[in-house]
Amino acid sequence: MHQSSPAGRSGAVSADGVDAAGAAVTEQSPRRTGAARRRLVAFARRLGRERGAATAEYAVATMAAVGFAGLLVVILRGDEVRGILTDLVRNALTVG
Numbered sequence: 236m237h238q239s240s241p242a243g244r245s246g247a248v249s250a251d252g253v254d255a256a257g258a259a260v261t262e263q264s265p266r267r268t269g270a271a272r273r274r275l276v277a278f279a280r281r282l283g284r285e286r287g288a289a290t291a292e293y294a295v296a297t298m299a300a301v302g303f304a305g306l307l308v309v310i311l312r313g314d315e316v317r318g319i320l321t322d323l324v325r326n327a328l329t330v331g
Contacts, residue, residue: 310316
């Protein structure tokens with residue numbers, strides 16, 4: 236059975252609830268239908284804005300981690316830092 240738009244919008248409706256095309260007319264609250272449609276549209280817009288956001292956040296975090304690792308490699312290759320770390324390990328392993 237085909238459902239048409241609410242009475243009054245589709246044209247003439249007979250007393251038995253059938254419009255001129257022979258389709259049954261059902262009453263729906265326009266306010267209710269409009270509110271549901273607005274919620275659906277708002278939800279779809281939010282999804283559209285968020286698409287790819289998680290991937291971009293992971294990319295930024297990965298690049299920050301790579302940059303930090305590179306900085307640590309440069310610092311730890313220096314002779315002073317290597318000497319400090321060697322002395323630290325030597326002192327930790329000596330007893331007494």
